[in-house]
Amino acid sequence: MPRKTLSMDDVAEIAGALPDVDASTSYGATSFKVRGKMIACQAISKSAEPNCLVVKIPFSQRDELIAAEPEVYYVTDHYAPYPSVVVRLSRVHRDALRDLLGMAQRFVGAEVRKKARPRKRLPSTKTRR
DSSP: OOOOOOOHHHHHHHHHTSTTEEEEEETTEEEEEETTEEEEEEOOSTTSOSSEEEEEOOHHHHHHHHHHOTTTEEOOTTTTTSSEEEEETTTSOHHHHHHHHHHHHHHHHHHHHHHHSOOOOOOOOOOOO
16 A cells, blocks of 8 residues: 655644644745754755755764655755655655654754753852952
């Protein structure tokens, strides 16, 4: 039986079930964000194939995914400098996309938490007079 091609509606359903993820727009395209930071969006670069999604993940994970399933995951010159992978929605399994979006949510969420931590103030070295 052929696999059902996923759509952005499917992506919205999966992403919407993740903690702290909100639907939004980025560069005029549907995107999903954690506290204002993008985890995934429609691939709108002319270098990307139609019906693809860009998902933010660490570079090392991207390389592993592309090596394991190049028919599902790829990167173009446009997206290469960014920690992200392009996903063919026509080829990815729903469970794999759920795992990938969860990875992106944790990856971006960790960046957001790191930046949100208040910096410790060091005691003043100046003496009062």
